[in-house]
Amino acid sequence: MTALDQSPASPVPPGDGAGRTTVPSRPPARTGQAPRVLDPIRTADVLAVVGALAAALATTGLLWTELAPFTGALGYVVVTWCLFVVIYSVLVSFDENRPGIRDRVAAVVVHSLAVVVVAALAFIVAYPFWHGFKALVHLNFYTQDMHSTGPLDPLTKGGVLHAMVGTLIEVGIALIVAVPLGLLAAVFMNEVPGRLARFVRTVIQAMTALPDILAGLFIYATLILIFGLHLSGLAAACALAVTILPIIARAADVVLRLVPGGLTEASYALGAGQWATVRYVTLPTARSGLSTAVILGAARAIGEVSPVLLTAGATGYLNFSPTNGPMMSLPLLAFTEVQSPEPYQIARGFGAAAVLLVLVLLLFGVLRVIGGHGAGQLSARQQRRRAARSRRDLASYLRRAAAAQAATSAVDCHGAGQ
Numbered sequence: 001m002t003a004l005d006q007s008p009a010s011p012v013p014p015g016d017g018a019g020r021t022t023v024p025s026r027p028p029a030r031t032g033q034a035p036r037v038l039d040p041i042r043t044a045d046v047l048a049v050v051g052a053l054a055a056a057l058a059t060t061g062l063l064w065t066e067l068a069p070f071t072g073a074l075g076y077v078v079v080t081w082c083l084f085v086v087i088y089s090v091l092v093s094f095d096e097n098r099p100g101i102r103d104r105v106a107a108v109v110v111h112s113l114a115v116v117v118v119a120a121l122a123f124i125v126a127y128p129f130w131h132g133f134k135a136l137v138h139l140n141f142y143t144q145d146m147h148s149t150g151p152l153d154p155l156t157k158g159g160v161l162h163a164m165v166g167t168l169i170e171v172g173i174a175l176i177v178a179v180p181l182g183l184l185a186a187v188f189m190n191e192v193p194g195r196l197a198r199f200v201r202t203v204i205q206a207m208t209a210l211p212d213i214l215a216g217l218f219i220y221a222t223l224i225l226i227f228g229l230h231l232s233g234l235a236a237a238c239a240l241a242v243t244i245l246p247i248i249a250r251a252a253d254v255v256l257r258l259v260p261g262g263l264t265e266a267s268y269a270l271g272a273g274q275w276a277t278v279r280y281v282t283l284p285t286a287r288s289g290l291s292t293a294v295i296l297g298a299a300r301a302i303g304e305v306s307p308v309l310l311t312a313g314a315t316g317y318l319n320f321s322p323t324n325g326p327m328m329s330l331p332l333l334a335f336t337e338v339q340s341p342e343p344y345q346i347a348r349g350f351g352a353a354a355v356l357l358v359l360v361l362l363l364f365g366v367l368r369v370i371g372g373h374g375a376g377q378l379s380a381r382q383q384r385r386r387a388a389r390s391r392r393d394l395a396s397y398l399r400r401a402a403a404a405q406a407a408t409s410a411v412d413c414h415g416a417g418q
Contacts, residue, residue, distance in 0.1 A: 132350030182248030216307030255289030
């Protein structure tokens with residue numbers, strides 16, 4: 001019998017001559033720290049948040065009214081938030097250890113800042129609707145222009161139809177001009193590396209910080225003064241295209257850099273050329289990100305005032321021709337109306353701003369639908385088309401196999417007959 005068989009870890013059961021190895025059980029390891037519950041919402045946390053917020057509000061109110069000569073709503077909010085974080089950390093320290101305190105304080109800071117951002121966004125969106133509600137409730141506000149409306153006319157007369165049409169025409173032409181050029185520039189910077197690509201990237205990065213008024217002055221000095229083009233929507237669209245071109249190109253450049261290199265290398269390995277790889281691999285993979293780049297450019301164009309004022313002018317008439325006569329836009333109308341001392345004009349200005357927000361949301365939705373899903377995510381229609389194409393390919397392969405088998409059988413029969 002060997003030493004292994006004689007060891008206590010491998011006893012020999014009675015009536016069995018073969019040894020059997022057993023592994024002794026090990027005691028559980030002691031880490032010295034109890035596992036911490038990672039549930040984000042607990043009753044103690046809710047009570048700590050409510051108590052810290054109440055204490056912070058009461059302390060700040062006492063400072064603002066009795067103890068210190070502080071004034072202002074913004075300072076009140078900032079001091080309240082700082083006191084809230086401090087008091088919350090003290091309350092959490094009664095039940096948590098040091099890692100737990102850091103985790104809870106970081107969570108409450110991040111969530112509170114997110115609440116502030118969402119509240120600011122809600123305030124920005126609701127403010128024009130609140131002040132322009134008196135104008136928004138009238139149907140004529142959406143179906144009439146301002147050519148026969150004076151500053152003292154009631155809100156039942158006049159509207160922003162001419163500004164809506166002008167905004168859509170100008171932004172549409174600007175996107176038609178800037179989107180292809182921006183995407184081509186991004187593809188060039190990614191697919192054709194070299195000195196020229198680096199020069200183009202530098203110019204685009206510099207143009208991103210270009211003031212909007214300079215784009216309007218450039219179009220005014222070239223198209224209007226030199227080439228004799230009148231103030232029109234086309235001139236404004238060209239100015240907007242100059243403004244958004246570097247934004248689209250730079251955002252698309254960043255998106256194309258994120259395309260995995262293995263996809264393009266696999267395409268080249270299968271024998272596809274550079275143009276086919278860009279068309280069928282790179283651009284479809286980055287389609288969702290490219291639509292985001294277009295959305296950024298459209299958001300910049302739809303809210304511009306100074307380039308439109310220099311190149312398109314201002315008018316109260318409805319104009320569908322982008323090459324003939326001045327053309328009004330919603331940002332310019334809101335800018336001019338809110339400067340009036342008359343309350344009706346101010347209401348129309350805020351109403352125009354509210355309509356502009358709605359148009360921006362609709363434009364974002366349309367561009368997002370055009371952009372489609374992300375890379376590798378197919379819609380239901382695309383899945384059906386892919387399945388139908390697979391069935392057609394399978395039927396084609398089966399027909400080819402049957403034809404090849406029939407040809408082989410015919411050759412065999414002909415050989416056997418000879």
